[in-house]
Amino acid sequence: MVLKCIECGREYDETELRYRCDCGGLLEVVTDLERVENVFDGRDVTLWKYESWLPVRKRVSLNEGGTPLYRLKNLEKSLGVELYAKNEGANPTGSFKDRGMTVGVSKALELGMDKVICASTGNTSASLAAYAAKAGISAYVLVPSGKIALGKLAQAIIYGAKVVPVRGNFDDALRVVVEASRELGVYMLNSINPFRLEGQKTIALEIYDQLGFVPDNIVLPVGNAGNISAIWKGFKELYASGITDKLPRMIGIQAEGAAPLAKAWKSGKPFEPVEKPETVATAIRIGNPANWPKAWRAVEESGGLFESVSDDEILRAQELLASGEGLFVEPASATPLAGLMKLLENGELDRDESYVLITTGHGLKDPNVVVSRFTLPEPIEPTLEAFREVMG
Ligand SMILES: Cc1ncc(COP(=O)(O)O)c(C=O)c1O
Numbered sequence: 251m252v253l254k255c256i257e258c259g260r261e262y263d264e265t266e267l268r269y270r271c272d273c274g275g276l277l278e279v280v281t282d283l284e285r286v287e288n289v290f291d292g293r294d295v296t297l298w299k300y301e302s303w304l305p306v307r308k309r310v311s312l313n314e315g316g317t318p319l320y321r322l323k324n325l326e327k328s329l330g331v332e333l334y335a336k337n338e339g340a341n342p343t344g345s346f347k348d349r350g351m352t353v354g355v356s357k358a359l360e361l362g363m364d365k366v367i368c369a370s371t372g373n374t375s376a377s378l379a380a381y382a383a384k385a386g387i388s389a390y391v392l393v394p395s396g397k398i399a400l401g402k403l404a405q406a407i408i409y410g411a412k413v414v415p416v417r418g419n420f421d422d423a424l425r426v427v428v429e430a431s432r433e434l435g436v437y438m439l440n441s442i443n444p445f446r447l448e449g450q451k452t453i454a455l456e457i458y459d460q461l462g463f464v465p466d467n468i469v470l471p472v473g474n475a476g477n478i479s480a481i482w483k484g485f486k487e488l489y490a491s492g493i494t495d496k497l498p499r500m501i502g503i504q505a506e507g508a509a510p511l512a513k514a515w516k517s518g519k520p521f522e523p524v525e526k527p528e529t530v531a532t533a534i535r536i537g538n539p540a541n542w543p544k545a546w547r548a549v550e551e552s553g554g555l556f557e558s559v560s561d562d563e564i565l566r567a568q569e570l571l572a573s574g575e576g577l578f579v580e581p582a583s584a585t586p587l588a589g590l591m592k593l594l595e596n597g598e599l600d601r602d603e604s605y606v607l608i609t610t611g612h613g614l615k616d617p618n619v620v621v622s623r624f625t626l627p628e629p630i631e632p633t634l635e636a637f638r639e640v641m642g
C-alpha cells in the first residue's frame with residue numbers, strides 16, 4: 251500500500267516514516283481494493299474482522315470494535331425519523347479512539363518505534379496509553395492543563411503513560427508534539443497520522459455489516475476532524491469495491507465555542523481557526539482542526555453539512571440519550587443528537603430519512619459535568635415512613 255497526498259497526489263511508500271507530504275498536504279492510505287474481502291454477513295462483528303481492509307500486519311489488540319448499534323425507538327417517536335446510535339463508548343477504553351490506536355500502535359511496532367506520543371483532549375491519551383502498555387512501549391501524552399475530563403486523566407495515568415500537562419489548549423499541545431516527532435524520534439499518533447484513520451474507517455464497515463444497508467445520514471461530533479474523514483473513507487471504499495451502491499451524507503456537528511468548520515460552511519467565508527476555543531464538550535474543544543481539509547471534502551463530496559450547537563443544547567441532548575434510551579455518553583458525543591434536533595426543526599434535514607448518530611465516548615469519562623448540574627435532595631432518616639414521603 252502507498253500513502254498519497256490529498257493536495258498534490260504525490261505518493262510515498264507506506265514504510266517511510268512521515269506524516270505529511272513535502273508540499274505540506276495531508277496523507278491518505280491508498281487501499282488496494284483488489285485485496286479486500288467481502289465479509290459483510292452481519293455476524294461476529296469486531297474490528298479485526300476487516301483485516302483485509304487495513305494496512306498493517308502486526309496486531310496489538312484489546313478486542314476493539316464490534317460496538318452495539320442501537321435503534322433509538324423512544325427518540326424516534328418524538329423526532330419522527332429512523333434513528334440509530336453506534337455506541338463507541340463500548341470500546342476497551344471507552345471511545346472510538348481505540349480503533350485508531352490498535353492500528354496505529356501496530357504500525358509503530360512494524361516501523362520499529364518504541365516510543366509513541368500524542369496531544370490530546372483526553373480520549374486519545376487514554377487510548378494511546380492503553381495500547382502502548384499492551385505493546386510494551388513508552389507513551390507520552392500532552393494535555394491542556396486543567397481542561398481534561400477526570401476519567402480520561404485517570405486512565406492515562408494508570409495505564410502508565412508519561413502525562414505532561416501543557417499551559418495552553420489542544421492546538422498548542424499538538425504543535426509541540428509535531429516538533430517532538432520530528433526531532434526526538436517518537437512516533438506521533440495524532441489523527442494526522444493516516445494509519446489511525448484507517449482503524450477508524452471500520453466504523454463505516456461495521457455500520458454496513460450490522461444494518462445490512464447504508465443509512466441516508468451519518469451524524470457525528472467534529473473536533474480535530476479525523477473521524478468524519480475516516481468514516482467517509484470507509485463508506486467510499488465500500489462503494490468503490492462494488493459491495494455497496496449508495497453513499498451516506500456526512501453531517502458534522504461542532505460546539506458553538508469551537509466551531510471553525512461550521513462557521514466557514516455556513517458563512518461561505520474561508521476556513522479560519524478559532525483562537526480561544528471553549529465548550530463544556532472538552533473532547534472537541536479544538537480551534538484549529540488539523541484534518542480540516544479532509545473533513546471539508548467529506549462533507550462536500552457527500553452532500554452533507556456542518557452545524558454547531560450550544561453547550562445548553564449539548565447537555566440537554568446528553569440527558570435525553572441517557573434518560574430516554576439508557577445511553578450515557580460524554581458531552582461531545584451528545585452533539586450529534588443536539589445537531590440533528592436543530593436541523594430537523596429548522597427544516598434543513600428530512601424526517602423521512604435514516605440517521606446514525608456516532609456516540610463517540612462513554613459518559614463515565616466526564617462524571618463532573620453531570621454531578622455539578624444536579625443537586626441531590628437532603629438525606630432522609632432510614633425509615634419506610636421517611637421514604638414514603640419523598641417517593642413521589
Ligand atoms: C468523545 C470524542 N468525540 C469526538 C471527538 C472528535 O473526533 P475528531 O477529533 O476525530 O474530530 C473526540 C476527539 O478527541 C472525542 O474524544
Ligand SMILES: [Zn+2]
Nearest residue numbers: 255258271273
Ligand atoms: Zn503534496
